[in-house]
Amino acid sequence: MRERWRAFSAGLHEFYVAPYRRTFARARRDEDDLFRLLVMSEMLGVPNPASYYTAELLPVLYDGFHDWHRRMGMERSPLENYRCC
Amino acid sequence: MNSLILAVVGVGMMMAGYLLYSRFLARRVYTLDATFRTPSHELEDGVDYVPTNKFILWGHHFTSVAGAAPIVGPAVAVIWGWLPAFLWVTLGTVFFAGMHDLGALWASVRNRGQSIGSLSARYIGARGSRLFLVVIFLLLLMVNAAFAVVIAGLLVSTPTAVIPTWGALVVAVLIGQAIYRFKWNLPLVSAVGVAALYSLILLGDRVPVVLPETVLGLSPEAFWIIVLFVYAAIASVLPVWVLLQPRDYINGLQLFIGLGLLYGAVLIFRPEVVAPSFNTNVPEGTPGIMPLLFVTVACGAVSGFHGIVSSGTSAKQLDKETDARFVGYFGAVGEGLLALGAIIATTAGFRTLADWEEVYSAFNEGGVAAFVTGGGSILNAGLGIPTSLSATILATMAVLFAATTMDTGVRLQRFVVQEIGDVIGVKLGTVIATVIVLVVCLGLTFSAGADGSGGMIIWPLFGTTNQILAGLTLAILAVMLVRKRRPVLPILIPLVFVLFISVYALIIQLGGFLAEGNWLLLVLDVIILIAAVWVIVESAVALNRARTATPEADDEDERDSVVTGGGSQE
Numbered sequence: 023m024r025e026r027w028r029a030f031s032a033g034l035h036e037f038y039v040a041p042y043r044r045t046f047a048r049a050r051r052d053e054d055d056l057f058r059l060l061v062m063s064e065m066l067g068v069p070n071p072a073s074y075y076t077a078e079l080l081p082v083l084y085d086g087f088h089d090w091h092r093r094m095g096m097e098r099s100p101l102e103n104y105r106c107c
Numbered sequence: 108m109n110s111l112i113l114a115v116v117g118v119g120m121m122m123a124g125y126l127l128y129s130r131f132l133a134r135r136v137y138t139l140d141a142t143f144r145t146p147s148h149e150l151e152d153g154v155d156y157v158p159t160n161k162f163i164l165w166g167h168h169f170t171s172v173a174g175a176a177p178i179v180g181p182a183v184a185v186i187w188g189w190l191p192a193f194l195w196v197t198l199g200t201v202f203f204a205g206m207h208d209l210g211a212l213w214a215s216v217r218n219r220g221q222s223i224g225s226l227s228a229r230y231i232g233a234r235g236s237r238l239f240l241v242v243i244f245l246l247l248l249m250v251n252a253a254f255a256v257v258i259a260g261l262l263v264s265t266p267t268a269v270i271p272t273w274g275a276l277v278v279a280v281l282i283g284q285a286i287y288r289f290k291w292n293l294p295l296v297s298a299v300g301v302a303a304l305y306s307l308i309l310l311g312d313r314v315p316v317v318l319p320e321t322v323l324g325l326s327p328e329a330f331w332i333i334v335l336f337v338y339a340a341i342a343s344v345l346p347v348w349v350l351l352q353p354r355d356y357i358n359g360l361q362l363f364i365g366l367g368l369l370y371g372a373v374l375i376f377r378p379e380v381v382a383p384s385f386n387t388n389v390p391e392g393t394p395g396i397m398p399l400l401f402v403t404v405a406c407g408a409v410s411g412f413h414g415i416v417s418s419g420t421s422a423k424q425l426d427k428e429t430d431a432r433f434v435g436y437f438g439a440v441g442e443g444l445l446a447l448g449a450i451i452a453t454t455a456g457f458r459t460l461a462d463w464e465e466v467y468s469a470f471n472e473g474g475v476a477a478f479v480t481g482g483g484s485i486l487n488a489g490l491g492i493p494t495s496l497s498a499t500i501l502a503t504m505a506v507l508f509a510a511t512t513m514d515t516g517v518r519l520q521r522f523v524v525q526e527i528g529d530v531i532g533v534k535l536g537t538v539i540a541t542v543i544v545l546v547v548c549l550g551l552t553f554s555a556g557a558d559g560s561g562g563m564i565i566w567p568l569f570g571t572t573n574q575i576l577a578g579l580t581l582a583i584l585a586v587m588l589v590r591k592r593r594p595v596l597p598i599l600i601p602l603v604f605v606l607f608i609s610v611y612a613l614i615i616q617l618g619g620f621l622a623e624g625n626w627l628l629l630v631l632d633v634i635i636l637i638a639a640v641w642v643i644v645e646s647a648v649a650l651n652r653a654r655t656a657t658p659e660a661d662d663e664d665e666r667d668s669v670v671t672g673g674g675s676q677e
Contacts, residue, residue: 034293036163037359038286041171041420042352047154049346 407446411576456481
């Protein structure tokens with residue numbers, strides 16, 4: 023009975039979220055892209071007073087970097103010390 | 108004729124269509140393959156491409172395609188009698204809509220989940236995708252204008268629906284807050300939301316809101332139309348989680364409840380159909396049944412909009428290719444059931460033929476108001492719900508359908524306007540683009556007079572445009588099947604019929620608009636006519652090319668789309 027209730031609840035949740043999943047994912051991606059831009063601004067030649075702190079985040083952002091520069095229309099990485107392709 | 112017989116025969120025909128004809132289509136025409144790796148698995152990303160249980164996906168698909176159109180179309184079309192509308196809805200669902208929706212899913216799945224716009228570029232030609240943009244823009248424009256008039260008309264004719272209609276917005280906003288901000292349990296929130304909605308219906312029934320004869324110098328209809336467009340514009344720029352998402356959700360639940368109530372009442376009450384099978388005494392000014400019946404009932408018989416939903420979202424979530432039969436074909440059956448319910452409500456919900464004729468005193472006069480009145484009396488007799496409350500329930504249901512479509516329509520049209528701006532090199536912000544949409548839609552709605560009747564005059568024009576879009580999807584399917592040397596007649600016959608009827612109806616309407624001197628609708632008609640001829644020419648060329656080309660292997664389209672970097676362009 024509990025299993026059935028759980029399945030019902032999961033189905034209802036899916037019914038609620040799925041039609042707008044893409045909208046949310048795109049909004050999240052746009053937000054991440056902006057954040058990535060802020061973190062990498064110093065490397066892109068834009069002075070950033072917070073770079074002392076944001077530099078620590080660079081390794082964390084490395085994973086998504088390739089997708090990001092492709093999305094921004096750059097076939098290859100624009101940063102010399104940040105190679106991914 | 109007893110309405111129960113009508114319901115049983117209609118449901119039986121659609122179920123037989125699902126059990127027999129869709130099986131034939133799945134096995135012989137589309138040759139669905141359970142082992143085929145669908146885009147939801149091949150491109151799984153947790154966002155667009157997600158393998159989904161077929162019952163849940165059917166729920167999404169059905170609630171996305173079902174709106175007020177399968178109620179409005181049949182409710183207008185029964186003016187020619189119940190039999191033509193009944194036959195077009197049932198046979199249309201079985202041989203047109205089911206085949207079309209299943210086919211659109213199949214075509215998209217075989218092409219890595221690409222949308223109909225991308226597929227038209229690929230199978231019909233580069234011009235095909237531009238044609239698609241033109242048709243979709245016109246379709247959205249007409250949907251917004253027509254639905255605003257439908258809602259305004261209901262708010263005036265059923266003043267008890269005013270409080271639940273606007274109160275539903277508050278319920279939706281609270282649901283959104285409860286789920287996203289407070290992380291409350293969804294089944295509980297759903298139960299409370301539905302209870303709140305029905306409490307508002309009870310309240311609305313006790314406190315009808317009747318506007319004075321003129322509000323700010325406007326008629327009540329015109330006032331509501333302007334309020335609705337301003338509301339839709341605000342709703343379209345709000346974050347979707349605030350209003351659109353919970354509103355779609357509560358509307359989906361309402362759809363299932365409303366359908367259950369209506370069919371349950373018919374089963375218990377079994378009212379007699381008082382409308383004639385063929386109405387030989389149509390009011391003066393009613394256009395001829397041929398071809399207008401086939402464009403007045405578009406959704407509920409065949410609808411190009413379903414192809415957009417099938418290829419836009421459903422195809423990307425299909426777990427197994429064989430699920431397309433249930434999701435696509437049975438999704439069309441769901442919409443057919445809604446249309447059949449509308450036919451029964453508008454023909455069996457009146458006491459006598461004279462009562463019915465009084466409501467259907469002119470073309471476009473009965474419509475959705477007749478659905479509310481007739482359906483209300485069936486609910487009253489079948490389930491014992493007071494007549495006024497029954498009418499309020501059905502009016503709220505129809506308004507919510509139309510309003511959710513309108514919210515989304517304005518939002519989508521804003522995107523199209525921004526895209527057009529990009530093409531001509533003008534950067535349009537969200538507010539400016541929304542204002543442009545608002546002005547264009549209001550212009551169309553008030554094109555035939557200050558009462559906003561222009562929105563309903565274009566209803567058959569909406570049906571025509573919707574079916575041209577269906578024709579485009581059917582042409583894509585035909586080309587794919589000819590390339591593979593599969594049976595093509597189940598698609599080709601409906602394709603020829605839909606395009607012939609569309610052009611025929613457009614020419615008839617052209618004469619009407621010319622006689623009335625309605626230049627705006629005349630220009631719109633000419634644009635749609637050009638689009639229809641364009642579809643016919645492009646389809647014929649593409650089919651001839653496919654016929655003379657070397658036959659392709661079953662998976663060739665899929666391999667091609669990989670090479671050309673296919674993917675969703677949505």
